[in-house]
Amino acid sequence: MTGYGALAAMMANNNNIEAFRRFSNLNVENILHMQAELQHLETVIHEVRAIPELNSFDRIWIDSPENMSEDDIRRIFERSRTLLDQYYRALLRTARINSLHRPPKENLELRRQWYDEESGGDQFLYGVEAGIFRDSSIEADMLTLGDNIGSKDALANFLSEKVVPFYHRFVGYRLHRSMAEKAFERTWEYRPETLVHAGNAICMLLSAVIPASSILVLFSVKSMGARLVAISMMSLVFSFLMNIIAQRRADVFMSTTAFAAVLVVFVGSANVMGN
Structure with missing residues (x-):
């Protein structure tokens, strides 16, 4: 066909x-x-x-x-x-x-790859119709009917854009098989559902590690000035991570403020107990 x-x-x-x-x-x-x-x-x-x-x-x-x-x-x-x-x-x-999502750029590249491959589309279109695959200026005008799960998850999107390319370059191409279709035999697929699950696991780990490690750092620091500096630095790290994970800027601001407030309360309680 x-x-x-x-x-x-x-x-x-x-x-x-x-x-x-x-x-x-x-x-x-x-x-x-x-x-x-x-x-x-x-x-x-x-x-x-x-x-x-x-x-x-x-x-x-x-x-x-x-x-x-x-x-x-x-x-x-x-x-x-x-x-x-x-x-x-x-x-x-x-x-x-x-309100429909734009297709990810890599999916447009995959579609263009299929179109160019002899075992795929073999460039079957001519004239104006071929521009649907060739004209890069219309990429911003494209939409996909599927529910792009990764676009709703900031962390999954970050993993897809920043982490997966490095993972595939050094490890992934050895552990995963390429796609079954002949036109995609040199292509590996990392499904967004997997990235969402990985993001959930990372969030669960960070939510347990960051508060505990911050308390340990503050407990080991005795000087009040050093503790305040440590609170500022840990709040900065927490804000950076929330900026990747959270969906809205308001969520980043409120969660960072709450995190810093908890650390300040811990420092005040520790001083009272020490006295």
Whole structure:
């Protein structure tokens, strides 16, 4: 099987490799055209309403005025209703489309690899259609239908971008097999679910180690000035780690403040007990 049939089968069999264009510019331009036509219709209705001999429709629907037929006014309102419905549908549809994730860059590269391989797409497209795989300027206009788990998990995303490449370069390529499909025989897949589980394990470990190690450091330091410096440094480290793990800046700020407050309370309690 070749052509679009093979492309569809490849996308269906590989999670998150499917990628489609949003056509954002064309979609927004279409909405702007509808907005302009609605603006014109609204202006016409206001102008007709301002003419006494033509505004009887404003009180009785519809008493035909002298210089404008009943059908003329009805067509104006029917067109406005139809266009408003299309306009609102387009706005809501655009909001939903814009909420879909962009495909990861490595998945776009994988799709392009399949397209170039003789055992894959073998460059079956010509002309404008080939630009879907070749034109790098439209990558920002692509979307994926799959639920990109890694994009919701900051730590999993960090592991994917920073840790996995080093792991694969030195160890991973020996421990893991390449993908089964012939077109991807030189490609290794690290699934986002695995990275999320690894991130959860790291979070669990850090949540136990950081507070305990901080207390041990403060317990071993006797000088108050040195303790305050240690609190500042450990809070900085904690804030850095939270910046990787947390989803929002507010979470980083609040958790770091709470962490520093706990350490200050420990130092105060330790001084009282020592005295």
